[in-house]
Amino acid sequence: xxxxxxxxxxxxxxxxxxxxxxxxxxxxxxxxxxxxxxxxxxxxxxxxxxxxxxxxxxxxxxxxxxxxxxxxxxxxxxxxxxxxxxxxxxxxxxxxxxxxxxxxxxxxx
Ligand SMILES: [Zn+2]
Numbered sequence: 001x002x003x004x005x006x007x008x009x010x011x012x013x014x015x016x017x018x019x020x021x022x023x024x025x026x027x028x029x030x031x032x033x034x035x036x037x038x039x040x041x042x043x044x045x046x047x048x049x050x051x052x053x054x055x056x057x058x059x060x061x062x063x064x065x066x067x068x069x070x071x072x073x074x075x076x077x078x079x080x081x082x083x084x085x086x087x088x089x090x091x092x093x094x095x096x097x098x099x100x101x102x103x104x105x106x107x108x109x
Contacts, residue, residue, distance in 0.1 A: 002027055035093075042096040043070065047106060048089055055090040058106070065105055067098045 002025035003010040004018035011018070011025055018025060036042050046069070049055035055071050062069035072091045094102040 043093040044096040044099045046092045046094045046099065046102050048091050051088050052090065055092060058092055061105060061109075062094060062102060065101070067094055067102050067105070069094050069102070 001010045001012065002015060004021060004023050005026050006021045006023045007018065009018065009020065016025055017023065047058070049058055049071075052071075059069040059071065070093050072093055
């Protein structure tokens with residue numbers, strides 16, 4: 001799905017500009033799987049948690065296994081976080097070189 005690079009809101013297919021910022025939408029799907037942070041560390045997409053509580057459990061589990069994990073909110077879930085204090089469909093990212101190990105832990109749940 002295309003999304004706005006400025007406010008990160010996702011749009012349905014067929015939209016080309018953001019109705020809020022007038023920004024040209026960009027295709028998200030593929031490059032959302034991995035991204036680099038300011039330290040140059042490559043993060044890979046692990047899984048999507050149903051809500052904030054589940055995300056925290058998974059991140060806690062990763063941390064207890066020595067794996068760093070981060071939550072990322074995109075689009076509508078960011079909106080919910082702001083207005084309702086909770087979020088849904090939270091994407092969890094782990095460092096790329098720890099992805100295999102992280103996946104094994106998830107399988108064991
Ligand atoms: Zn926008």
